[in-house]
Amino acid sequence: ETETLWRAAEAYAMATKSSQSMIRLIAVATAIVIALALGLGLGLGLKKDSSSVEVVPTYNLVSDVKLDGLTAATFTDEPKLAFRTGMATTLDVDVSEVTITSAVDDNSRRRSLLAAGLKVTFEVNIAPESGESTDSILATVAAVTQKISETPLATIVTVLQKAFDTIAPTASFTIRVTTQPSTPTVKTVIIVNGITTTTTVCGTNQRVASGACVACSAGQSNKAGDDPAGADTVCDAGVPPPPPPSPSPPPPPPGTYCAANYHVVSNACVACAAGTRRNAGDSASGGDTTCFAISCAQNEHVVNNACV
Numbered sequence: 001e002t003e004t005l006w007r008a009a010e011a012y013a014m015a016t017k018s019s020q021s022m023i024r025l026i027a028v029a030t031a032i033v034i035a036l037a038l039g040l041g042l043g044l045g046l047k048k049d050s051s052s053v054e055v056v057p058t059y060n061l062v063s064d065v066k067l068d069g070l071t072a073a074t075f076t077d078e079p080k081l082a083f084r085t086g087m088a089t090t091l092d093v094d095v096s097e098v099t100i101t102s103a104v105d106d107n108s109r110r111r112s113l114l115a116a117g118l119k120v121t122f123e124v125n126i127a128p129e130s131g132e133s134t135d136s137i138l139a140t141v142a143a144v145t146q147k148i149s150e151t152p153l154a155t156i157v158t159v160l161q162k163a164f165d166t167i168a169p170t171a172s173f174t175i176r177v178t179t180q181p182s183t184p185t186v187k188t189v190i191i192v193n194g195i196t197t198t199t200t201v202c203g204t205n206q207r208v209a210s211g212a213c214v215a216c217s218a219g220q221s222n223k224a225g226d227d228p229a230g231a232d233t234v235c236d237a238g239v240p241p242p243p244p245p246s247p248s249p250p251p252p253p254p255g256t257y258c259a260a261n262y263h264v265v266s267n268a269c270v271a272c273a274a275g276t277r278r279n280a281g282d283s284a285s286g287g288d289t290t291c292f293a294i295s296c297a298q299n300e301h302v303v304n305n306a307c308v
Helices: 002-040 077-091 134-150 153-167
Strands: 058-068 098-106 117-126 185-192 195-201 206-209 212-215 262-265 268-271
Touching: 058 134, 077 098, 077 117, 077 134, 077 153, 117 134
Parallel strands: none
Antiparallel strands: 058 117, 058 185, 098 117, 185 195, 206 212, 262 268
């Protein structure tokens, strides 16, 4: 009888020990599942969904412009910086946002009797500021597109000439632009988890038609960003108002300023010598300034400080 009691007690102890081991195993498995849910976000509502954060792309606007009187050989580092500076001023962006992607001589037959020409392709990089929305950056894209397409040629020439005179004065370039910069093509750049995706999209006031970007009809508008690889899109009725103009520069301080083709000599404005030129605006109260030699194109000559 004593032996029977001993065996019953031993069986009870073994069953109790087995139950405790099972409980420990279940607890460990539960902890592992909770850890995975917290670390990987398995749709259990334990981690915020990252897809709710808006991914705002960077927009690259690519255009080109032809400069008469320049060649690829003369378009060295200083002239390139002058071009980027002048374009940045024209488009009201930072010079760091303007890059030159190519500069090739334009030797088309229709130009055979004209000055040498240089086709400069440039890119404007419009990246979102921290926290900036897609609508906000698209407004900037629209403003830059309008300035590329609609800024008067005379304004572009004046701004570029000033930049060349300031940054590359020894070269004595005379800047001439005879055609409006091309309507920019637009690319979006999105970086997610270290992977960069670049897509060519339709520009401002364009829509998708049969896999191509086409201009909106007169009186209609559309934001940039439609994907030509997707379905056809439509433009909205009514063109939005143009962006506000850039603020005017402050007026110069009181004093005497020289007219065009005059330079400063001993605090007086003196006419440039024949065959030389200088932009207006030198202050007679400042130091002496110098006129630059005029470099005319083939089949041109100088008359009254200008190439004709």
